[in-house]
Amino acid sequence: MSDKKKLLHVLRKEQAGTIPFWFMRQAGRYLPEYKELRATTKGFLDFCYSPEKASEATLQPIRRFGMDGAIIFSDILVIPHKLGMDVRFEEGHGPVLTPLTSEKNLAALKLSSMVEKLEPVYEALRLTRAKLPAETALIGFAGAPWTLACYMIEGSGSRDFQKVRLLSESNKPFFSKVIDLLTEAVSQHAIKQIEAGAEVFQLFDSWSGVLSETQFEEWVIAPAQKIVAKIKAKYPKIPIIGFPRMAGMKYVEYTKYTGVDAVNIDGSVSLSMALEKLSPLCIIQGNLDPTVLAENKDAMLKQAKKIIDIFKDKPFVFNLGHGILPHTPIENVQALSQFIKSYSLST
Ligand code: CP3
Numbered sequence: 001m002s003d004k005k006k007l008l009h010v011l012r013k014e015q016a017g018t019i020p021f022w023f024m025r026q027a028g029r030y031l032p033e034y035k036e037l038r039a040t041t042k043g044f045l046d047f048c049y050s051p052e053k054a055s056e057a058t059l060q061p062i063r064r065f066g067m068d069g070a071i072i073f074s075d076i077l078v079i080p081h082k083l084g085m086d087v088r089f090e091e092g093h094g095p096v097l098t099p100l101t102s103e104k105n106l107a108a109l110k111l112s113s114m115v116e117k118l119e120p121v122y123e124a125l126r127l128t129r130a131k132l133p134a135e136t137a138l139i140g141f142a143g144a145p146w147t148l149a150c151y152m153i154e155g156s157g158s159r160d161f162q163k164v165r166l167l168s169e170s171n172k173p174f175f176s177k178v179i180d181l182l183t184e185a186v187s188q189h190a191i192k193q194i195e196a197g198a199e200v201f202q203l204f205d206s207w208s209g210v211l212s213e214t215q216f217e218e219w220v221i222a223p224a225q226k227i228v229a230k231i232k233a234k235y236p237k238i239p240i241i242g243f244p245r246m247a248g249m250k251y252v253e254y255t256k257y258t259g260v261d262a263v264n265i266d267g268s269v270s271l272s273m274a275l276e277k278l279s280p281l282c283i284i285q286g287n288l289d290p291t292v293l294a295e296n297k298d299a300m301l302k303q304a305k306k307i308i309d310i311f312k313d314k315p316f317v318f319n320l321g322h323g324i325l326p327h328t329p330i331e332n333v334q335a336l337s338q339f340i341k342s343y344s345l346s347t
Helices: 006-011 032-038 044-048 051-065 078-083 103-107 119-131 145-154 162-170 172-195 213-234 250-258 271-278 290-295 297-311 330-346
Strands: 069-071 087-090 094-097 137-143 200-205 240-244 262-264 283-288 316-320
Touching: 006 200, 006 316, 032 051, 044 051, 044 078, 044 087, 051 069, 051 119, 051 330, 078 145, 078 172, 094 145, 103 172, 119 137, 119 172, 137 145, 137 172, 145 162, 145 172, 145 200, 145 213, 162 172, 162 213, 172 200, 172 213, 200 213, 213 240, 213 250, 240 250, 250 262, 250 271, 271 283, 271 297, 283 290, 283 297, 290 297, 290 330, 297 316, 297 330
Parallel strands: 069 137, 137 200, 200 240, 240 262, 262 283, 283 316
Antiparallel strands: 087 094
Protein backbone atom coordinates (compact mmCIF):
# COMPACT_ATOMS: atom_id res chain seq x y z
CA MET A 1 0.00 0.00 0.00
CA SER A 2 2.79 2.37 0.91
CA ASP A 3 4.18 2.23 -2.65
CA LYS A 4 1.52 4.70 -3.80
CA LYS A 5 2.39 7.29 -1.18
CA LYS A 6 4.50 10.08 -2.61
CA LEU A 7 5.05 11.67 0.80
CA LEU A 8 6.55 8.47 2.23
CA HIS A 9 8.76 7.93 -0.81
CA VAL A 10 10.24 11.39 -0.49
CA LEU A 11 10.64 11.25 3.30
CA ARG A 12 12.45 7.91 2.93
CA LYS A 13 14.65 9.39 0.19
CA GLU A 14 13.47 6.73 -2.25
CA GLN A 15 12.39 9.25 -4.83
CA ALA A 16 13.34 12.78 -5.86
CA GLY A 17 11.87 14.90 -8.63
CA THR A 18 8.32 14.77 -7.30
CA ILE A 19 6.94 17.21 -4.78
CA PRO A 20 4.42 16.00 -2.22
CA PHE A 21 2.55 18.65 -0.23
CA TRP A 22 0.43 19.22 2.84
CA PHE A 23 -0.17 22.32 4.98
CA MET A 24 0.11 22.83 8.70
CA ARG A 25 -3.36 23.58 10.11
CA GLN A 26 -4.88 22.38 6.85
CA ALA A 27 -8.02 21.50 8.82
CA GLY A 28 -9.82 24.26 10.66
CA ARG A 29 -11.64 27.52 10.65
CA TYR A 30 -10.99 28.68 7.08
CA LEU A 31 -13.24 25.78 5.94
CA PRO A 32 -17.04 26.26 6.25
CA GLU A 33 -17.57 22.49 6.63
CA TYR A 34 -15.18 22.53 9.63
CA LYS A 35 -17.06 25.42 11.24
CA GLU A 36 -20.32 23.57 10.77
CA LEU A 37 -18.96 20.35 12.28
CA ARG A 38 -17.17 22.25 15.08
CA ALA A 39 -20.49 23.92 16.05
CA THR A 40 -21.88 20.49 17.05
CA THR A 41 -19.55 20.29 20.10
CA LYS A 42 -19.04 23.09 22.60
CA GLY A 43 -15.55 22.52 23.97
CA PHE A 44 -12.57 22.36 21.60
CA LEU A 45 -10.92 19.52 23.53
CA ASP A 46 -14.21 17.59 23.62
CA PHE A 47 -14.24 17.94 19.85
CA CYS A 48 -10.66 16.59 19.69
CA TYR A 49 -11.73 13.59 21.80
CA SER A 50 -14.69 12.73 19.53
CA PRO A 51 -13.10 10.17 17.19
CA GLU A 52 -15.73 10.43 14.43
CA LYS A 53 -15.62 14.23 14.39
CA ALA A 54 -11.83 14.50 14.66
CA SER A 55 -11.52 12.01 11.82
CA GLU A 56 -14.02 13.89 9.67
CA ALA A 57 -12.14 17.19 10.28
CA THR A 58 -8.90 15.44 9.20
CA LEU A 59 -10.51 14.24 5.94
CA GLN A 60 -12.22 17.52 4.96
CA PRO A 61 -9.16 19.28 3.46
CA ILE A 62 -8.05 16.08 1.68
CA ARG A 63 -11.40 15.90 -0.16
CA ARG A 64 -11.12 19.50 -1.31
CA PHE A 65 -7.43 19.81 -2.13
CA GLY A 66 -5.93 16.28 -2.40
CA MET A 67 -2.91 16.81 -0.19
CA ASP A 68 -0.36 13.95 0.00
CA GLY A 69 -0.49 13.97 3.79
CA ALA A 70 -3.42 14.10 6.25
CA ILE A 71 -2.45 15.38 9.71
CA ILE A 72 -4.69 13.98 12.41
CA PHE A 73 -7.02 16.58 13.89
CA SER A 74 -5.97 16.98 17.54
CA ASP A 75 -3.91 19.48 19.55
CA ILE A 76 -0.52 19.60 21.25
CA LEU A 77 -2.21 20.37 24.59
CA VAL A 78 -3.89 16.94 24.84
CA ILE A 79 -0.67 15.77 26.57
CA PRO A 80 -0.80 18.22 29.52
CA HIS A 81 -4.57 17.70 29.68
CA LYS A 82 -4.35 13.93 29.96
CA LEU A 83 -1.43 14.14 32.37
CA GLY A 84 -4.04 15.72 34.62
CA MET A 85 -3.73 19.48 34.10
CA ASP A 86 -6.66 21.80 33.83
CA VAL A 87 -6.68 22.98 30.17
CA ARG A 88 -9.40 25.16 28.65
CA PHE A 89 -9.76 26.90 25.31
CA GLU A 90 -11.42 30.26 25.68
CA GLU A 91 -13.08 31.91 22.70
CA GLY A 92 -10.75 34.60 21.38
CA HIS A 93 -8.07 33.91 24.05
CA GLY A 94 -6.56 30.60 23.00
CA PRO A 95 -5.52 28.04 25.61
CA VAL A 96 -5.71 28.70 29.37
CA LEU A 97 -4.07 26.32 31.86
CA THR A 98 -3.77 26.36 35.63
CA PRO A 99 0.00 26.96 35.75
CA LEU A 100 2.39 24.29 36.97
CA THR A 101 4.66 26.00 39.48
CA SER A 102 5.61 23.60 42.28
CA GLU A 103 6.95 20.11 42.98
CA LYS A 104 3.48 19.38 44.35
CA ASN A 105 1.85 20.28 41.02
CA LEU A 106 4.39 18.11 39.22
CA ALA A 107 3.84 15.13 41.53
CA ALA A 108 0.11 15.30 40.76
CA LEU A 109 0.70 14.63 37.04
CA LYS A 110 0.16 10.99 36.09
CA LEU A 111 2.06 9.56 33.17
CA SER A 112 0.97 5.98 33.86
CA SER A 113 -2.62 6.52 32.71
CA MET A 114 -2.00 9.13 29.99
CA VAL A 115 -2.07 6.95 26.88
CA GLU A 116 -5.16 5.15 28.10
CA LYS A 117 -6.92 8.52 28.41
CA LEU A 118 -5.70 9.49 24.95
CA GLU A 119 -7.46 6.46 23.41
CA PRO A 120 -9.98 8.68 21.49
CA VAL A 121 -7.06 10.21 19.56
CA TYR A 122 -5.82 6.74 18.57
CA GLU A 123 -9.35 5.75 17.60
CA ALA A 124 -9.56 8.86 15.39
CA LEU A 125 -6.33 7.76 13.68
CA ARG A 126 -7.71 4.24 13.05
CA LEU A 127 -10.97 5.61 11.64
CA THR A 128 -9.10 8.04 9.43
CA ARG A 129 -6.65 5.46 8.07
CA ALA A 130 -9.59 3.28 7.04
CA LYS A 131 -11.15 6.15 5.06
CA LEU A 132 -8.12 7.84 3.51
CA PRO A 133 -7.26 7.32 -0.17
CA ALA A 134 -4.43 4.77 -0.59
CA GLU A 135 -2.08 7.48 -1.87
CA THR A 136 -2.46 9.75 1.19
CA ALA A 137 -0.09 9.31 4.16
CA LEU A 138 -1.43 9.76 7.68
CA ILE A 139 0.60 12.11 9.90
CA GLY A 140 0.64 11.97 13.70
CA PHE A 141 2.10 14.76 15.81
CA ALA A 142 2.89 16.09 19.27
CA GLY A 143 4.18 19.30 20.81
CA ALA A 144 7.84 19.07 21.86
CA PRO A 145 8.69 19.21 25.60
CA TRP A 146 9.91 22.84 25.56
CA THR A 147 6.75 24.15 23.85
CA LEU A 148 4.47 22.09 26.11
CA ALA A 149 6.37 23.38 29.16
CA CYS A 150 5.85 26.95 27.87
CA TYR A 151 2.07 26.57 28.04
CA MET A 152 2.12 24.49 31.25
CA ILE A 153 4.26 26.93 33.25
CA GLU A 154 3.10 30.20 31.72
CA GLY A 155 -0.56 29.10 31.87
CA SER A 156 -1.36 30.58 28.44
CA GLY A 157 0.25 31.80 25.26
CA SER A 158 2.75 34.65 25.60
CA ARG A 159 4.89 36.89 23.41
CA ASP A 160 8.24 35.85 24.92
CA PHE A 161 7.49 33.17 27.56
CA GLN A 162 9.54 35.04 30.12
CA LYS A 163 8.13 33.18 33.15
CA VAL A 164 9.16 29.75 31.90
CA ARG A 165 12.57 31.00 30.72
CA LEU A 166 13.23 32.50 34.15
CA LEU A 167 12.13 29.32 35.92
CA SER A 168 14.35 27.15 33.70
CA GLU A 169 17.32 29.13 35.05
CA SER A 170 16.21 29.78 38.65
CA ASN A 171 15.13 26.20 39.39
CA LYS A 172 16.87 23.98 36.93
CA PRO A 173 16.42 20.69 38.86
CA PHE A 174 12.65 21.25 38.87
CA PHE A 175 12.51 22.33 35.25
CA SER A 176 14.63 19.33 34.18
CA LYS A 177 12.11 17.03 35.83
CA VAL A 178 9.27 18.68 33.89
CA ILE A 179 11.17 18.28 30.60
CA ASP A 180 12.06 14.63 31.39
CA LEU A 181 8.43 13.79 32.15
CA LEU A 182 7.30 15.45 28.92
CA THR A 183 10.03 13.69 26.91
CA GLU A 184 8.65 10.35 28.07
CA ALA A 185 5.02 11.44 27.55
CA VAL A 186 5.67 12.65 23.99
CA SER A 187 7.54 9.42 23.12
CA GLN A 188 4.69 7.27 24.39
CA HIS A 189 2.07 9.36 22.57
CA ALA A 190 4.09 9.16 19.32
CA ILE A 191 4.45 5.37 19.54
CA LYS A 192 0.72 4.91 20.23
CA GLN A 193 -0.15 7.10 17.24
CA ILE A 194 2.12 5.01 15.01
CA GLU A 195 0.48 1.82 16.30
CA ALA A 196 -2.92 3.34 15.45
CA GLY A 197 -1.90 4.04 11.84
CA ALA A 198 0.27 7.18 11.72
CA GLU A 199 2.90 6.73 9.01
CA VAL A 200 4.83 9.96 9.64
CA PHE A 201 5.39 11.85 12.90
CA GLN A 202 5.91 15.62 13.28
CA LEU A 203 7.30 17.21 16.45
CA PHE A 204 6.16 20.84 16.87
CA ASP A 205 8.53 23.04 18.88
CA SER A 206 6.64 26.26 18.19
CA TRP A 207 8.45 28.35 20.83
CA SER A 208 12.02 27.13 20.34
CA GLY A 209 12.90 30.55 18.89
CA VAL A 210 12.88 32.31 22.29
CA LEU A 211 15.87 30.35 23.62
CA SER A 212 19.59 31.17 23.77
CA GLU A 213 22.05 28.77 22.18
CA THR A 214 22.82 26.87 25.39
CA GLN A 215 19.17 26.67 26.40
CA PHE A 216 18.29 25.48 22.90
CA GLU A 217 20.77 22.61 23.23
CA GLU A 218 19.36 21.63 26.61
CA TRP A 219 15.63 22.09 26.18
CA VAL A 220 15.10 21.61 22.43
CA ILE A 221 17.88 19.43 20.96
CA ALA A 222 18.46 16.98 23.84
CA PRO A 223 14.77 16.08 24.37
CA ALA A 224 14.15 15.79 20.59
CA GLN A 225 17.17 13.48 20.31
CA LYS A 226 15.73 11.21 23.04
CA ILE A 227 12.25 11.20 21.48
CA VAL A 228 13.63 10.35 18.03
CA ALA A 229 15.79 7.56 19.50
CA LYS A 230 12.84 6.05 21.37
CA ILE A 231 10.60 6.10 18.29
CA LYS A 232 13.33 4.79 15.98
CA ALA A 233 14.20 1.95 18.39
CA LYS A 234 10.67 0.60 17.86
CA TYR A 235 9.73 1.91 14.42
CA PRO A 236 12.92 2.67 12.48
CA LYS A 237 11.08 3.22 9.19
CA ILE A 238 8.63 5.91 10.37
CA PRO A 239 9.91 9.27 9.10
CA ILE A 240 10.16 12.00 11.74
CA ILE A 241 9.85 15.70 10.90
CA GLY A 242 11.15 18.26 13.41
CA PHE A 243 9.83 21.81 13.54
CA PRO A 244 12.00 24.03 15.77
CA ARG A 245 10.06 27.14 14.79
CA MET A 246 11.93 30.47 14.57
CA ALA A 247 15.25 28.77 15.37
CA GLY A 248 17.10 30.52 12.48
CA MET A 249 20.71 29.33 12.27
CA LYS A 250 20.08 26.91 15.15
CA TYR A 251 18.26 24.69 12.62
CA VAL A 252 21.72 23.43 11.63
CA GLU A 253 22.57 22.07 15.10
CA TYR A 254 19.03 20.74 15.48
CA THR A 255 19.33 18.83 12.21
CA LYS A 256 22.81 17.50 13.03
CA TYR A 257 22.09 16.20 16.50
CA THR A 258 18.44 15.17 16.84
CA GLY A 259 18.35 12.43 14.19
CA VAL A 260 15.17 13.72 12.53
CA ASP A 261 14.64 12.70 8.90
CA ALA A 262 13.27 16.11 7.88
CA VAL A 263 12.83 19.64 9.19
CA ASN A 264 10.01 22.05 8.50
CA ILE A 265 11.62 25.43 7.90
CA ASP A 266 9.90 28.75 8.55
CA GLY A 267 10.62 32.37 7.62
CA SER A 268 13.60 32.54 10.02
CA VAL A 269 15.55 30.39 7.55
CA SER A 270 16.61 31.75 4.16
CA LEU A 271 16.15 29.43 1.20
CA SER A 272 19.86 29.65 0.35
CA MET A 273 20.83 28.67 3.91
CA ALA A 274 18.37 25.76 3.79
CA LEU A 275 19.76 24.61 0.46
CA GLU A 276 23.43 24.88 1.42
CA LYS A 277 23.47 23.97 5.10
CA LEU A 278 20.35 21.89 5.82
CA SER A 279 19.58 20.04 2.63
CA PRO A 280 22.82 17.96 2.75
CA LEU A 281 21.82 16.85 6.27
CA CYS A 282 18.10 16.07 5.91
CA ILE A 283 14.93 16.52 3.89
CA ILE A 284 13.46 20.01 3.79
CA GLN A 285 9.77 20.76 4.28
CA GLY A 286 8.34 24.24 4.01
CA ASN A 287 8.11 27.21 3.89
CA LEU A 288 5.54 29.43 2.14
CA ASP A 289 4.55 32.38 4.31
CA PRO A 290 0.95 31.84 5.54
CA THR A 291 0.29 35.61 5.55
CA VAL A 292 1.06 35.79 1.82
CA LEU A 293 -1.20 32.78 1.28
CA ALA A 294 -4.01 34.62 3.08
CA GLU A 295 -3.54 38.04 1.52
CA ASN A 296 -2.02 38.04 -1.95
CA LYS A 297 -2.68 35.25 -4.43
CA ASP A 298 -0.29 36.47 -7.14
CA ALA A 299 2.60 37.06 -4.74
CA MET A 300 1.85 33.69 -3.16
CA LEU A 301 2.10 31.82 -6.49
CA LYS A 302 5.36 33.63 -7.27
CA GLN A 303 6.79 32.65 -3.89
CA ALA A 304 5.63 29.04 -4.35
CA LYS A 305 7.36 28.86 -7.75
CA LYS A 306 10.59 30.22 -6.26
CA ILE A 307 10.54 27.62 -3.47
CA ILE A 308 9.93 24.74 -5.90
CA ASP A 309 12.61 25.95 -8.31
CA ILE A 310 15.16 25.95 -5.51
CA PHE A 311 14.35 22.51 -4.11
CA LYS A 312 12.99 20.57 -7.08
CA ASP A 313 16.07 18.36 -7.50
CA LYS A 314 16.25 17.50 -3.79
CA PRO A 315 13.94 15.38 -1.69
CA PHE A 316 11.51 18.14 -0.69
CA VAL A 317 8.01 18.42 0.80
CA PHE A 318 6.02 21.58 0.11
CA ASN A 319 4.42 23.10 3.21
CA LEU A 320 4.03 26.49 4.90
CA GLY A 321 6.30 28.29 7.36
CA HIS A 322 3.53 28.07 9.99
CA GLY A 323 -0.17 27.17 10.10
CA ILE A 324 -2.91 28.37 7.72
CA LEU A 325 -4.57 31.51 9.13
CA PRO A 326 -8.32 31.34 9.85
CA HIS A 327 -9.25 34.11 7.39
CA THR A 328 -7.39 32.54 4.44
CA PRO A 329 -9.60 32.42 1.29
CA ILE A 330 -10.30 28.83 0.22
CA GLU A 331 -9.67 29.94 -3.34
CA ASN A 332 -6.03 30.71 -2.47
CA VAL A 333 -5.48 27.29 -0.89
CA GLN A 334 -7.08 25.74 -3.99
CA ALA A 335 -4.84 27.77 -6.32
CA LEU A 336 -1.72 26.81 -4.36
CA SER A 337 -2.61 23.11 -4.32
CA GLN A 338 -3.25 23.12 -8.09
CA PHE A 339 -0.05 25.01 -8.72
CA ILE A 340 2.13 22.60 -6.74
CA LYS A 341 0.58 19.57 -8.47
CA SER A 342 0.91 20.94 -12.00
CA TYR A 343 4.22 22.79 -11.64
CA SER A 344 6.03 19.85 -10.09
CA LEU A 345 4.84 17.65 -12.99
CA SER A 346 5.98 20.12 -15.63
CA THR A 347 9.53 20.71 -14.35
O1 CP3 B 1 -4.72 20.73 10.69
C1 CP3 B 1 -3.82 20.57 11.54
O2 CP3 B 1 -2.69 21.08 11.45
C2 CP3 B 1 -4.09 19.60 12.68
C3 CP3 B 1 -4.59 20.16 13.87
C4 CP3 B 1 -3.76 21.01 14.82
C5 CP3 B 1 -4.38 21.90 15.73
N1 CP3 B 1 -3.43 22.40 16.57
C6 CP3 B 1 -5.82 22.22 15.76
C7 CP3 B 1 -6.28 23.44 16.42
C8 CP3 B 1 -2.38 21.03 15.09
C9 CP3 B 1 -1.24 20.31 14.39
C10 CP3 B 1 -2.19 21.90 16.21
C11 CP3 B 1 -0.87 22.14 16.83
C12 CP3 B 1 -0.75 23.20 17.84
N2 CP3 B 1 -1.64 23.58 18.81
C13 CP3 B 1 0.43 23.97 18.03
C14 CP3 B 1 1.71 23.81 17.25
C15 CP3 B 1 1.67 24.49 15.94
C16 CP3 B 1 1.68 26.00 16.01
O3 CP3 B 1 0.63 26.58 15.67
O4 CP3 B 1 2.70 26.57 16.42
C17 CP3 B 1 0.19 24.85 19.11
C18 CP3 B 1 1.18 25.88 19.66
C19 CP3 B 1 -1.11 24.59 19.60
C20 CP3 B 1 -1.80 25.21 20.77
C21 CP3 B 1 -3.03 25.90 20.37
N3 CP3 B 1 -4.18 25.27 19.96
C22 CP3 B 1 -3.26 27.30 20.35
C23 CP3 B 1 -2.25 28.36 20.73
C24 CP3 B 1 -4.58 27.48 19.91
C25 CP3 B 1 -5.35 28.78 19.83
C26 CP3 B 1 -4.96 29.57 18.64
C27 CP3 B 1 -5.98 29.41 17.57
O5 CP3 B 1 -5.58 29.20 16.41
O6 CP3 B 1 -7.19 29.52 17.89
C28 CP3 B 1 -5.13 26.19 19.63
C29 CP3 B 1 -6.50 25.89 19.16
C30 CP3 B 1 -6.61 25.08 17.92
N4 CP3 B 1 -5.87 23.97 17.62
C31 CP3 B 1 -7.55 25.31 16.88
C32 CP3 B 1 -7.35 24.29 15.94
C33 CP3 B 1 -8.13 24.05 14.66
C34 CP3 B 1 -8.60 26.42 16.86
C35 CP3 B 1 -9.78 26.08 17.74
C36 CP3 B 1 -11.08 25.87 17.00
O7 CP3 B 1 -11.13 25.69 15.76
O8 CP3 B 1 -12.11 25.83 17.69
